[in-house]
Every structure is written in C-alpha cells, then in structure tokens.
Amino acid sequence: MEKTKIILDENEMPKKWYNVLPDLPTPLEPPLDPRTKEPLTPEALEPIFPKELIKQEMSDKRYIDIPEEVLEVYRLWRPSPLYRAHMLEKVLKTSAKIYYKYEGVSPSGSHKSNTSIAQAYYNMKEGTERITTETGAGQWGSALSLACNYYDIECKVYMVRSSFYQKPYRKSLMNIWGATVVPSPSSDTEFGRRILKEQPDTPGTLGIAISEAVEDAVAHDNTKYALGSVLNHVVLHQTIIGTESKKQLEQEDTYPDIVIGCCGGGSNLGGIGLEYIKDKLEGTYDPRVIAVEPSSCPSLTKGEFRYDYGDTAEMTPMLKMYTLGHTHVPPAIHAGGLRYHGDSPIISKLHAEGLMEAVSYDQKEVFEAAVQFARTEGIIPAPESSHAIRCAVDEALKCKKTGEEKTILFNLSGHGHFDMTAYDKYFEEMV
Amino acid sequence: MEKTKIILDENEMPKKWYNVLPDLPTPLEPPLDPRTKEPLTPEALEPIFPKELIKQEMSDKRYIDIPEEVLEVYRLWRPSPLYRAHMLEKVLKTSAKIYYKYEGVSPSGSHKSNTSIAQAYYNMKEGTERITTETGAGQWGSALSLACNYYDIECKVYMVRSSFYQKPYRKSLMNIWGATVVPSPSSDTEFGRRILKEQPDTPGTLGIAISEAVEDAVAHDNTKYALGSVLNHVVLHQTIIGTESKKQLEQEDTYPDIVIGCCGGGSNLGGIGLEYIKDKLEGTYDPRVIAVEPSSCPSLTKGEFRYDYGDTAEMTPMLKMYTLGHTHVPPAIHAGGLRYHGDSPIISKLHAEGLMEAVSYDQKEVFEAAVQFARTEGIIPAPESSHAIRCAVDEALKCKKTGEEKTILFNLSGHGHFDMTAYDKYFEEMV
Numbered sequence: 101m102e103k104t105k106i107i108l109d110e111n112e113m114p115k116k117w118y119n120v121l122p123d124l125p126t127p128l129e130p131p132l133d134p135r136t137k138e139p140l141t142p143e144a145l146e147p148i149f150p151k152e153l154i155k156q157e158m159s160d161k162r163y164i165d166i167p168e169e170v171l172e173v174y175r176l177w178r179p180s181p182l183y184r185a186h187m188l189e190k191v192l193k194t195s196a197k198i199y200y201k202y203e204g205v206s207p208s209g210s211h212k213s214n215t216s217i218a219q220a221y222y223n224m225k226e227g228t229e230r231i232t233t234e235t236g237a238g239q240w241g242s243a244l245s246l247a248c249n250y251y252d253i254e255c256k257v258y259m260v261r262s263s264f265y266q267k268p269y270r271k272s273l274m275n276i277w278g279a280t281v282v283p284s285p286s287s288d289t290e291f292g293r294r295i296l297k298e299q300p301d302t303p304g305t306l307g308i309a310i311s312e313a314v315e316d317a318v319a320h321d322n323t324k325y326a327l328g329s330v331l332n333h334v335v336l337h338q339t340i341i342g343t344e345s346k347k348q349l350e351q352e353d354t355y356p357d358i359v360i361g362c363c364g365g366g367s368n369l370g371g372i373g374l375e376y377i378k379d380k381l382e383g384t385y386d387p388r389v390i391a392v393e394p395s396s397c398p399s400l401t402k403g404e405f406r407y408d409y410g411d412t413a414e415m416t417p418m419l420k421m422y423t424l425g426h427t428h429v430p431p432a433i434h435a436g437g438l439r440y441h442g443d444s445p446i447i448s449k450l451h452a453e454g455l456m457e458a459v460s461y462d463q464k465e466v467f468e469a470a471v472q473f474a475r476t477e478g479i480i481p482a483p484e485s486s487h488a489i490r491c492a493v494d495e496a497l498k499c500k501k502t503g504e505e506k507t508i509l510f511n512l513s514g515h516g517h518f519d520m521t522a523y524d525k526y527f528e529e530m531v
Numbered sequence: 532m533e534k535t536k537i538i539l540d541e542n543e544m545p546k547k548w549y550n551v552l553p554d555l556p557t558p559l560e561p562p563l564d565p566r567t568k569e570p571l572t573p574e575a576l577e578p579i580f581p582k583e584l585i586k587q588e589m590s591d592k593r594y595i596d597i598p599e600e601v602l603e604v605y606r607l608w609r610p611s612p613l614y615r616a617h618m619l620e621k622v623l624k625t626s627a628k629i630y631y632k633y634e635g636v637s638p639s640g641s642h643k644s645n646t647s648i649a650q651a652y653y654n655m656k657e658g659t660e661r662i663t664t665e666t667g668a669g670q671w672g673s674a675l676s677l678a679c680n681y682y683d684i685e686c687k688v689y690m691v692r693s694s695f696y697q698k699p700y701r702k703s704l705m706n707i708w709g710a711t712v713v714p715s716p717s718s719d720t721e722f723g724r725r726i727l728k729e730q731p732d733t734p735g736t737l738g739i740a741i742s743e744a745v746e747d748a749v750a751h752d753n754t755k756y757a758l759g760s761v762l763n764h765v766v767l768h769q770t771i772i773g774t775e776s777k778k779q780l781e782q783e784d785t786y787p788d789i790v791i792g793c794c795g796g797g798s799n800l801g802g803i804g805l806e807y808i809k810d811k812l813e814g815t816y817d818p819r820v821i822a823v824e825p826s827s828c829p830s831l832t833k834g835e836f837r838y839d840y841g842d843t844a845e846m847t848p849m850l851k852m853y854t855l856g857h858t859h860v861p862p863a864i865h866a867g868g869l870r871y872h873g874d875s876p877i878i879s880k881l882h883a884e885g886l887m888e889a890v891s892y893d894q895k896e897v898f899e900a901a902v903q904f905a906r907t908e909g910i911i912p913a914p915e916s917s918h919a920i921r922c923a924v925d926e927a928l929k930c931k932k933t934g935e936e937k938t939i940l941f942n943l944s945g946h947g948h949f950d951m952t953a954y955d956k957y958f959e960e961m962v
Contacts, residue, residue: 101542105606105607175534175535175536176535176908176909206909275955276906276954474707478608478638479638520699520704523706527706
C-alpha cells in the first residue's frame with residue numbers, strides 16, 4: 101500500500117539549518133551602503149537587526165544550530181508532512197510521481213513561521229521590545245505576529261494597501277495574536293505621508309511598506325525591523341523544509357528529478373531547493389530546480405542582475421539581485437506575496453550561475469491549477485503556492501507524453517484560507 | 532523529551548467504526564413517522580437516504596467496516612494528530628495534562644469530513660446523482676461539497692441566512708469544490724418561500740434549512756439528502772476520532788480522566804466520547820464525559836427529553852431527544868454550528884442515563900478561552916470548538932487548585948479560519 105503522507109517523528113526533525121554561502125561557486129557580492137555605495141560593515145546593520153542575525157547573514161559556517169527554544173515552538177507543526185499527490189496524479193494520468201511538502205500546517209498557515217520564530221527569538225535574546233515589519237499577502241505579517249506573541253515582543257505590521265483591503269481577515273488574524281496592523285502607505289511614517297500626498301491612490305508596494313517599517317524601527321528605541329524574505333538569514337531558516345523533505349523522500353526510496361518553488365523574494369524556494377542545490381554543487385545528484393514567478397512581476401525571468409535598493413525610499417542596503425527596479429509598481433495581482441521588485445541575492449546568484457531555472461505564468465493558468473489541486477488533493481492552496489502547482493502539473497504532463505517516471509517535488513508553501521476573494525475574482529472573471 | 536504531537540502512522544488508522552447502539556443500557560427509542568406517530572420502517576427513509584446508511588442507522592453490529600475507498604480519502608488527513616497542550620498548560624500553571632485531538636487538519640477544516648466522505652461514498656454506490664443538505668456555520672456544507680466532488684455527485688447547500696452573510700468565504704470554499712450554495716430560507720423551495728413571506732427578516736435556523744433540503748431531495752429524481760449531525764450513522768462515522776485518540780494516549784501511557792466535546796447536534800462529541808463511554812459501559816474505566824453547549828442554545832442543559840421533529844416544517848421523522856422545541860429560533864450567535872434546537876438521540880440517551888454530563892457557557896467566556904488558546908497553542912480554533920476549550924481550561928484550573936494531575940482530553944473539532952468576523956465582533960465588544 102503506497103502512502104499518502106510521509107511523516108517524520110518529532111525526534112527526526114533537523115537540528116541545524118543549512119547555510120549555502122560557503123558552498124556557492126563564486127562568493128556572494130556584499131550589500132552596499134545606500135549612501136556611500138561602499139560594502140556595508142556588520143555594525144551598520146545593528147540599528148535594525150539583532151547581532152546574531154547579522155552574523156548569520158554573513159556566516160561562512162555550513163551548518164548553524166537551531167536553538168532548543170526555537171525547536172520547541174517548531175514542534176507545534178514540524179516536521180511538516182510530505183504528501184504523495186495520488187489523487188492529482190490519477191486525474192492527470194501522468195507517469196510521474198508528484199510529491200509536495202505542505203507548509204500550510206503551521207498555525208499562521210505558511211512557511212513564514214520557520215523564520216519568524218527564529219527572528220523573534222534572537223531579538224528577544226538581545227532585549228528587543230518591539231519589531232516592525234511589512235507584509236504583502238499577509239502571510240509574513242501573520243507569522244511574525246504569532247512569533248512576537250511567543251516572545252512577548254510588541255509587533256507593528258505595515259500591510260500593502262491593496263492586500264489590506266483585499267484580505268481583511270489577515271488583519272483579524274494578526275490582531276488575535278496581538279499585533280497592530282496599518283495599511284501602507286500610512287500616516288505613521290514620514291515616508292508614508294509623502295507617498296500618500298504624491299500618489300493618494302497607490303495600491304502600495306512591498307518596497308514602500310519596507311521603507312515605512314525600517315523608518316519606524318530606526319526612529320524608536322528598542323525597536324528592530326524584521327524581513328520575511330530576500331535576506332540570507334531568512335533563506336537559511338527556511339532550509340529546514342528541504343532537509344526534512346529529503347529524509348522523507350528517502351523513506352520512499354526516491355530522489356527528486358525536479359524541485360519546484362514559487363518565487364517572490366525567494367525564501368520558500370530557497371527553503372525547498374537549497375538542500376538539493378547542495379547536492380548539485382557536490383556533484384552527487386543533478387536535479388533541476390525551478391523558480392516560478394507571476395508574469396506580472398517577472399524579476400528573475402525579465403529583470404536585470406545588478407545592485408538595487410531593497411525598498412522604494414532607498415533606505416535599505418543595496419543588494420546584487422535580479423530586479424525590475426526599486427520604484428517598479430506591479431499590478432495588484434491576487435498573489436500579493438509575489439509582488440516584490442527584486443529577489444534574494446542567493447537565489448539570484450544561483451540563477452545567474454545556471455544552477456536554477458526560472459519560469460513565469462499568468463494568473464489564469466495559476467488559478468486553473470489551484471482549483472484542479474483543490475478538487476483532487478482537497479487542500480485549498482495559497483495563490484502564491486499555486487504557481488508551483490502550475491509548474492508541477494506542466495512537468496507531470498510532459499512526463500505523460502514521454503512516458504517518463506520522473507519524481508517531481510514542489511513546495512506547497514501555504515494554504516489559501518485567507519485568499520477567498522482571489523478565488524471569488526477568478527470565478528467571476530471566468531463567467 | 533515529552534512530545535508535542537502524538538502521531539499515528541497511516542497503517543495504524545482504525546479500519547472500523549464503533550457502533551454504540553447494541554451497548555446502550557436501554558434500547559434507543561425508534562424514530563416516529565411525522566404524520567402517523569408510529570415507529571418508522573426502514574423503507575420510509577429510502578426517499579431521502581441510501582439503503583446502506585439506513586442500515587447503519589439501525590444496526591446492532593458493534594463494529595462496522597470502513598470501506599477501503601473511504602479509508603483512501605481519509606488518508607489525506609487521517610490519522611489526525613493528538614496534541615499535548617504544553618504551551619497552554621504552562622500559561623495556566625496547571626498540574627493537569629491537557630491533550631487535544633485536532634480535526635482541523637481535514638481539507639474542509641473540521642471533523643465533518645469523517646462522515647461526509649462516508650455518506651457521499653454510499654450514495655455514489657447506490658447511484659445518487661445529486662445531494663442536498665443544510666449548513667449552519669458552514670463546516671458541514673464545506674465537508675459535503677468536498678466529498679461530493681470526490682464521487683462526482685452534484686451538491687446543493689441550503690446555508691442558514693445569518694451564517695451565509697456572516698461567513699461569505701465559506702460559500703467561496705464550497706464553490707471551489709463545485710457546490711451550489713443559497714441562503715436559507717430561499718425561494719428555491721415551497722417551505723422557504725412560505726417562511727420568506729411570513730418572516731422576511733428571519734436570520735434562518737438549521738431547522739428551516741433542513742426542511743428546505745429535505746423538500747428539495749424528495750422533489751427531485753436521483754437526489755438524496757444528507758445530514759451532518761444528530762443521526763446515529765453520522766455519530767458512528769465520527770467514532771474514528773475517539774478510537775484514534777485512545778491509541779495515541781496509549782503511546783503516552785495515559786488514559787483520560789475527563790473527555791470533552793462541544794455539542795450542537797452531538798456528532799463531534801460522540802466522535803471523541805463514545806470510545807470512552809464504551810469503557811464505562813464495560814466497567815473497565817470510568818472517565819467523565821462532558822458535553823459543552825452555548826448558554827443561548829442550551830438543549831441538553833435546559834431542554835426537555837421527549838419526541839420532537841428534527842426540522843421546522845415537521846417533515847423529518849420525530850426523534851426522542853433533548854429539545855428546545857422545533858420552532859425555537861436561537862439568537863444569531865457566533866458559533867452557528869451549535870444553533871440546533873435538538874440533540875443526537877444517542878447523546879440524549881447517554882445524558883438521560885447519567886453517562887454524560889452537560890455544561891453551558893456564554894460567548895464571552897468562550898472567546899476568552901479561544902484567544903488564550905490561539906496565543907499559546909497557535910491554532911485559531913473554531914468558535915464551536917472553543918466551547919470545549921473553555922471547559923478544558925476550567926477543569927485544568929480546578930486541578931491547579933487541588934494539585935491533581937488529571938489527564939484532560941478534548942476534541943478541537945475545527946479551525947476558525949473562516950470565522951474571523953466572529954473574532955472581530957468579540958474584540959469590538961470588548962472595547
């Protein structure tokens with residue numbers, strides 16, 4: 101009897117995060133000071149991040165221990181299940197085996213809790229009393245609200261305006277866990293007030309929300325800023341996804357030919373993919389690793405690989421990454437979590453080095469796959485994660501044509517329980 | 532290291548449902564024909580239910596095999612995890628051990644899928660092409676939508692009007708899985724039209740919605756009706772919850788002193804409780820089993836134990852149960868799933884025989900416990916399930932006073948991701 105869920109026991113949960121930095125074929129270009137354009141010193145980041153996270157951001161250690169206190173919270177939902185998509189395979193009539201790692205089992209409903217818990221923990225250790233952040237679709241804001249609640253830290257979330265109104269219940273969720281949420285641009289920061297005056301009708305962007313959250317953190321005592329994607333330490337904390345998935349696939353006596361993740365800032369893709377990129381770099385295996393992005397915000401597939409600001413107000417360090425330009429305003433698409441102008445420097449480097457592919461899909465194709473998935477596997481996927489589903493389905497259909505029995509692994513990074521307006525719109529547009 | 536989640540492997544999933552009927556201390560009173568008041572023949576139920584379910588409704592077999600095709604779908608989320616509530620215990624500073632069985636892991640987010648899958652399966656086997664039903668909070672309607680989708684059966688849901696507007700996204704969810712949803716009373720049935728004329732502003736009730744769904748089923752070819760609680764076969768399908776939980780507690784070398792479930796129609800309470808009631812009846816153990824209901828719809832705590840109709844239009848068989856009267860209109864409370872005038876005959880009998888206790892709480896106390904739970908265990912509980920949390924917390928606080936180390940088990944029957952308006956209202960009322 102083939103299994104549906106491949107489960108690890110709590111004591112099989114990885115106790116280390118995998119840091120790809122020392123393994124990269126060429127060193128990552130350093131972040132630059134936004135004013136001087138000189139490489140940043142770690143000290144320059146201390147007004148906004150705790151020291152331990154800055155250390156992780158630049159670490160050359162291959163493995164970093166996960167603190168016992170973080171493991172304790174992880175155990176609320178980790179190890180997360182790996183599913184064999186029997187029902188989807190049957191409907192597709194594919195010869196491929198499709199597996200998905202389901203990160204929607206975390207209380208906040210996505211992979212974001214893997215890093216929010218770690219970030220809040222290190223902040224607590226260093227005495228931070230308040231954390232500010234931005235959120236797009238709301239997954240990151242929810243995850244950080246829950247994490248701050250655990251470590252008794254106040255949490256203020258700047259939520260991209262279009263998502264704030266499209267997803268009112270994400271705000272309710274953050275409120276339940278004790279956070280304060282405002283639509284961005286807001287009147288709570290100087291930069292927000294400026295944007296509100298210049299572009300009163302803007303749907304907002306992650307870039308603007310980041311600027312507001314950083315300004316707020318710098319302006320207040322004992323306040324730090326937390327980012328939910330892009331940075332090296334964030335990607336690091338997500339690697340537990342891939343490490344678990346490899347152990348689970350070993351139980352199935354298989355190894356993936358293709359590893360797929362949606363890509364906004366790049367953290368869930370790095371989370372599922374770096375464990376397998378490690379094997380490519382070591383030469384033991386050679387799986388394809390695919391980033392999937394929306395065609396309306398195609399940073400990897402159509403952006404330029406160059407230094408750019410992480411935010412709109414040019415307050416953050418400059419990062420070498422694929423970017424559409426830091427003033428780019430993508431349309432208010434349903435997958436708000438993928439509306440970022442840039443990409444993780446790690447993901448960008450791997451793509452530039454030819455170690456990772458990138459594809460893009462438009463919303464309609466993505467929601468078609470989402471509904472097909474919901475009607476077979478049952479789970480309602482987040483619009484972001486549905487990009488990965490679309491790609492997995494297409495790869496499985498290719499196998500159907502060729503008769504190949506490939507093993508496809510994708511990361512189902514979150515559920516879509518707070519994205520019903522997006523589904524409603526998809527159905528309306530179909531009529 | 533004490534575990535947080537106690538997990539069973541798929542091959543440890545129970546393969547039989549437990550039928551309490553032959554074990555009851557006195558036989559269950561039969562359902563009566565609503566017109567003649569004579570005991571019903573099985574044949575009289577055939578216009579609305581498939582034969583196999585009617586057989587289960589009246590079966591004297593102690594165990595009934597779960598069909599392999601049903602087990603296959605169950606494996607999408609079952610066995611469900613049993614959690615040790617370490618975080619909640621810590622905050623309560625209780626000497627009690629609190630465990631909860633989490634049924635929110637099903638795709639539809641509650642225990643209801645345990646019976647919807649079984650009911651849709653037996654209907655499919657007997658050639659049903661369309662199923663009608665009612666839903667209160669929307670948990671049952673969602674679960675049946677998903678189930679009908681699996682077996683290619685059309686699904687029409689009459690959703691209690693107050694919930695239809697309080698929980699618009701429940702409708703979206705049912706639509707994703709392919710069902711049609713209308714607010715009840717609706718203009719689609721004769722009874723609905725009559726109520727709309729007589730009481731245009733009614734918030735609706737489960738009793739009215741049941742009448743509409745039954746009328747629709749009787750009026751259309753190849754159409755049957757499905758009920759999400761109350762009846763014996765529904766309670767039967769839920770017993771897998773309790774059976775799993777006992778195996779899981781055995782792994783922890785413990786047995787519950789107290790077993791708690793919220794109670795609307797009684798199926799989730801029966802689901803967690805009957806496995807332990809069986810032990811009481813056999814004399815091997817003597818746990819307390821507690822039904823928790825809202826003080827605004829207190830059928831067990833304040834109702835009468837007598838024959839009553841299951842619906843408002845007096846179309847369903849009469850059942851011997853605790854009831855507030857079949858024309859009772861409870862206020863539009865947040866826990867819409869508990870707004871039923873009656874109770875399962877099995878639960879009613881057990882309560883009347885002194886084998887089960889019942890308590891009631893008002894909404895404010897319930898939401899206080901829900902928020903405390905969300906801030907410790909992370910999971911956002913459904914308002915219905917939060918009644919069980921409230922009771923578990925109170926029992927744990929009693930232990931704190933006495934220093935007793937009791938083992939408390941409750942059923943967390945569903946998550947509250949589609950109940951954010953209820954939480955919003957709770958916070959507004961607090962201000």
